[in-house]
Amino acid sequence: MGCCILYSLYMTSIAANLQAVRARVATACNAAGREVESVQLLAVSKTWPAESVREAVVAGQRAFGENYVQEAVDKAAELAKHGLGPDLEWHFIGPLQSNKTRLVAENFAWVHSVDRLKIAQRLAAQRPTGFTPLQVCIQVNVSGENSKSGCATDQVSALAHSVAALPGLRLRGLMAIPEPSEDRDLQRRRFAMLRNVCEHLNDEGLTLDTLSMGMSHDLEAAIMEGATIVRVGTAIFGARA
Numbered sequence: 001m002g003c004c005i006l007y008s009l010y011m012t013s014i015a016a017n018l019q020a021v022r023a024r025v026a027t028a029c030n031a032a033g034r035e036v037e038s039v040q041l042l043a044v045s046k047t048w049p050a051e052s053v054r055e056a057v058v059a060g061q062r063a064f065g066e067n068y069v070q071e072a073v074d075k076a077a078e079l080a081k082h083g084l085g086p087d088l089e090w091h092f093i094g095p096l097q098s099n100k101t102r103l104v105a106e107n108f109a110w111v112h113s114v115d116r117l118k119i120a121q122r123l124a125a126q127r128p129t130g131f132t133p134l135q136v137c138i139q140v141n142v143s144g145e146n147s148k149s150g151c152a153t154d155q156v157s158a159l160a161h162s163v164a165a166l167p168g169l170r171l172r173g174l175m176a177i178p179e180p181s182e183d184r185d186l187q188r189r190r191f192a193m194l195r196n197v198c199e200h201l202n203d204e205g206l207t208l209d210t211l212s213m214g215m216s217h218d219l220e221a222a223i224m225e226g227a228t229i230v231r232v233g234t235a236i237f238g239a240r241a
C-alpha cells in the first residue's frame with residue numbers, strides 16, 4: 001500500500017498536472033459554451049529535459065512548445081532515439097532571430113512568434129521542399145507600451161497579407177502574450193483585442209482559424225475570448241528554475 005502511494009506520487013506528477021490542466025480547459029470551455037475539442041493544449045516544455053517530455057507523451061500529450069531553438073532540436077533528437085519522433089508536433093513560440101530561422105524551418109511544424117516580414121521570408125525560403133507548409137501565427141502586441149514583443153496592431157494587416165502570400169508557409173492565425181496580470185477583466189480585454197484583430201483580417205479576406213493565447217495563469221480568460229491553442233508550461237511541468 002505504502003509502496004503504491006509512493007509509486008503513484010513519483011510516477012504521475014506530470015500526468016496528474018496534465019489531467020488537472022485538461023480539466024481546467026474543459027471547465028472553461030463549458031463556461032464559454034464551446035466544444036472541448038475546439039481548444040488544443042500546447043505543453044510548453046522549455047528548460048525541461050527530454051525525460052519530462054516523455055512523461056507527458058506517456059500521459060497522452062502530443063504537441064510541445066519550445067522557446068530556444070537549439071535546446072528544442074537536441075531534445076527532439078533525443079526523443080527520436082527512443083522511438084518518440086514522428087508522433088510529436090513541435091511548436092516554436094519564442095523570439096526568433098534571423099540566424100535561427102533555418103533550424104526552425106527544418107525542425108518545427110508550427111511557429112507562433114512571427115513578428116516581421118523578414119523572418120517570415122527567411123522561413124519560407126528555408127522550409128525544405130517536400131515538407132508540409134510551416135504553420136504560422138503572427139505575434140501581436142496587445143499590451144501597447146506595456147510590452148515590447150509582437151507586431152503593432154496597426155501593422156498586423158499589412159504583415160498578415162504579405163505572410164499569407166509566401167510559399168512554404170500557411171498563415172493560421174495570431175498569437176499574443178499580454179503583460180502578466182491577475183485582473184481577469186484586463187486579461188479578457190487583451191485577448192478580446194486579439195480576437196477582434198483576427199476577425200478584422202478575416203473580413204479582409206484571410207481565412208485564419210487560430211488564436212494562440214492563454215498560459216498557466218490566464219487560460220480561462222483566453223478560452224472565454226476564443227483561444228484555439230493555449231500554451232501551458234508551469235501548470236504542467238512545474239516552476240522553471
Ligand SMILES: *Cc1c(COP(=O)(O)O)cnc(C)c1O
Binds near residue numbers: 216217
Ligand atoms: C514560457 C511560455 C509559455 C508558458 O508559460 P507558463 O506561464 O509557464 O504557462 C507560453 N507561451 C510563451 C510564448 C512562453 O514563452
